[in-house]
Amino acid sequence: MEIKQLEVFLAVMSAGSITAAARLLDRSQSQVTRLIQELEASIGFALFERNGPRITPTSKAVAFHSDAERFLTGIGQLKERAKTILSEEPAPIEIAAIPAFASGFVPLALAEMPDDLLPRNVHLRSVPAEAAVQSVLARTADFCVASLPVEHPGLDVHGLFQSPCVAAVAFDDPLAAKETISMHDLADRGLITMANPFRLRRRVNQALEAADVRPSRIVDTNTALNALQLASTGFAIAIVEPATAYGVRLKNVAIRPLDMDIPFLWGIFSAASKPLSDGALELIQLIIRISAARMPGFVAHDPGHIERVADVTFGGEHAQEQGS
Template identity: 90%
Template sequence: MEIKQLEVFLAVMSAGSITAAARLLDRSQSQVTRLVQELEASVGFPLFERNGPRITPTSKAIAFHADAERFLTGIGQLQERAKTIASSELGPIEIAAIPAFASGLLPLALAEMPESLLPRSIHLRSISAEAAVQSVLARTADLCVASLPVEHPGLEVHGLFQSPCVAAVAVDDPLAAKPTISMEDFADRCLITMANPFRLRRRVNQALEVAGVRPSRIVDTNAALNALQLASTGFGIAIVEPATAYGVELKNVEIRPLDMNVPFLWGIFSAASRPLPDGVLELIQLIIRISAARMPGFIAHDPGHIERVADATFGAGQHAQEH
């Protein structure tokens, strides 16, 4: 298995055809076809189903794609790192974060970084919590910001935090006039919220169950920014985490607290026993400081109690005024 074979495979997956991949790589179609065939022989399974000029990735190719992409990303980062060492420049900062932080608070933290600690290259990837953690463990990211639960012996915990979720409504929705949105307000309305059943969605479902509320429709998504955009159209009311709600400025949407505590739990992690450069350490502190300033009800937990923090619901389903 050679790097050029993997490059061709990723190009075909991205472009959708041998012809388009050849143009993308400035190679001939015959070269691309040959390299794909050599990779298939190397891995031991077909990567594409061929029907004349059309090709379709096999299920095994789809499963192989993420690992191949991660490997080539790591190779590229290693080459970039070698250049910075040779030139005595600051090494690139590699950040993996859930969409809530990649689109919300992380850009604000990067904007406040001292110029002396900013390298020539900064890579910010918006990915799932599970993928963000794996990026840190694979050493393709210096740090990750991920929602809980997160548990792995190979991680160093730089902070565990909590802040209540909020509601988002269109500016012309009658609910926008209320200072607080109650769970009862979701009865017979369209609820827009997150999809992952093992993270925030579980707590949203708990709160609805405690309140005895049944929305008329539920729309779920993998990014809170999508939920906010949809809420701004008046299609429904969103329950989202506070990182996006208070980190991204959107028109035509109002953010309101909920009358029940639906906690958003998150943390900052790096690989254990991996010394971090000063720029990364400074960025971590800026993420924490900006989050504390932007998120109402921000709570910092003991990093040594990750299991207890991840397992707790922190009063999910209790009325906010009781806290």
């Protein structure tokens, strides 16, 4: 298995055809085809099903794709690191963050970084919480910002935090005139919420059940930014985490507190025993400070109590406040 074979495979997966991949790589179609065939022979399974000029990735190709992409990303980062060592430049900062932070508070924190601590290269990836943690453990990210639960012995915890979720409604919705939106205001209304049943969605469901509220329909999505965009059209009301609500400003959306505390729990993590650069450490502190300033009801928890914090339910009855 060679790097050039993996590069061609990723190009075909991205472009959707041998012809398009050849143009992308400035290679001939025959070269691309040969390298794909050599890779298939090396790994022992077919990557594409061929039907005349059309190709379709096999299920094995889809499973292989993320690992190949991660490997080549690591190779690229290694080459970049070698250049910084040679030139004695500060090392790049690699950040993996859930979309709530990748689109909001992390960019705001980067904008406030002192020039002498900001390296030439910064890599910010928006990924699900599980992938963010795996990026840190695989050492392809210096640190990650992820929602809870997160439990792994190979992690150092730089902070555990909590802030209540909010409602997002269109400006012309009658509920936008209210200072606080009641859970009962959601009865017989369309509701937009998160799809992952093991994170924020679980707490939203608990709150709806406790309030005995049944929305007329529920639309779920994988990012709060999608939920805000939907809410801005007046299609439905969204319950979203505060990082996106207060970190990304959208037109035609009113953000209002809820009368029930649905906690959004998150933390910042790095690989255990991996020293972080001064730039990465400063960026972590900036993310925390900006979050504390912009998230109403911000609470910092003891980093040593991650299991207890992850068990916080709606209403926050298990919360142990350390500071805000």
